[in-house]
Amino acid sequence: MTVSSKHLMDALARLDAWLQTMRQDKGYGGPVAHWWRDQFLYTGPGLDWRYEGILVGYSELWTKTNNPVWLQRIQQATNDLKAGQMADGNFMMSEFERNPGTLGTPHEAAASLGLLKSSVLTGDEKGVVAARRNISHLISQLWDPDSHGFNDRPSTPGRVPNKLATLSHALCLLAESTGDTSWLDYTRAAIDDVLRFQVPEGQYAGAIHQYAADNRHGDGRLFPFYNARCVEPLVVASRVFEETKYLAAAEKIMGFLEHTMTPEGLWPQICYLSGKRAEYPRWIAGTADILYAFHVMGRSVPPISLERLLTSQLPSGGFPTGVGFSRKAHSRASLIPPDYRDMTPVTGWNDKVLRLLASLLPSPLADEWPVPQTEAYSHQVRMNGHTIVFTETAERFGYGTQWSIVKSEPWARGIIS
């Protein structure tokens, strides 16, 4: 399948329409389905990594089309983050699947990254100011002078390399935006910790461990998705420090990603160094970050994977979260009908699709921007052992008769069953 710019624009127009249905007064909301935990009770705004994709994606569209609508979206998202910034520099509700919470990693750094990237294009200094306040606070909370690196939680030793990569990326952009190279000392510490946890050899050579509780040994869990999120920060570090070792590390991650792609163009959730795998859930919307890594490295995005992503777009314009959430806990659970979390489109995964598709869009555009066609739909899903009907309209998600999420409201309605 060859993806035309018309096809990309149509998908983007529908995705943008869906994202607008997810807006509340204080930002983009909605439920969260994730590997670590789900959040289907709090459905209010999250000032987390969703703002990375939203700000970068709309910035790409603004650059490529000059349509003022995209500039308004950028300004609105910037205002969300500024309004939700606490006195100490943290963002409210920045823990994604653990919301309501704050000091979310890598979420706050990712949101600041979005601010910094969009500020370059719009010339809006207030984004840089908010990002600088935020990153300064992250450093004050997470920097460990004894081990000369960033912990994942204050005063709790340990490294999460993919989060360090995001923080490193934000620090690079901050140094470039402000001309203050003192930020680069922290950048170097963060990105060098990513290299320390790269698998040197074996079938998963090049992959980055998920976690190092003792800051010395990787935990043997290799998530393709989180590995992909290390690629662009390594490329940026290579440029900023003019050192090829970071680019070489990114190349090795790409080898791992190519090696682990499934025949249908998705990726397993986890490859364990022991040889075992957690095959499910496989991301659909989240796959966009993996494909974005291919794009950043100047490689062609695997066609089967891009096709798999684009054909999954829901009638509402959103992209479903994944396949096989039911197999998180039960390895033989049926995939049909899908789990309710598989089907539910989540803002903090769809932002990644926005960033990818906007990045793939050629410039200048030969075609007129399309009027989005979206509609409500229903689908049978499994929810806690029962087959129910999942419905999405522009106003709400309905899960059978007992559970519903009104998109404009911060808390869900119904009884968890």
Place this chain on the structure above:
Amino acid sequence: MNVEVVTMPTTQARLVGPEELSWHYIMDLIFAQSYQLKCQLLNLVIPDSPALRTMVELRRYSVDSLTQGGSPKALAWCVPGTSQVSNGQSDSSDCDYIFSLSSEPFNVSKLLSQYSIWTYKARMWGLGIRLTDSWNIAMRDRFMNRANENFVRPGYHPAHYHLYLREKAEPLA
């Protein structure tokens, strides 16, 4: 929705791991149900803990500009082992709804909802997490997912916490 908070000194365990997760769920369930009931006022009585106060503040932020036109008042008594009737720190007589958090199951009339939090089933899977932690991380992840799946259940199940929502002040049986 207005949220008023009263803290009580207790020997509350430090909020880490499953204890912290329990309180996330307790607060989420109270706020979600209060919002659904269109409460104008939520009066929260909680153990005195900085982490808990932060949890409440963030959730207060989610509802502080929202008015749903309702007038009901709710009292959420979240100090297990103490009674709102005998304590006298918060008057429940003018409340339309009362949340009660207990370590023990009890019979309540006019019950609207009941949740069991940090169920013993989840604790059993948690034991598996600790046993496999250092030697089989793939199995540990599977146990983690089983524990998460069973962490909160509606209705009564053997659990560390039970959260009840009932109408109006009625003496506990």
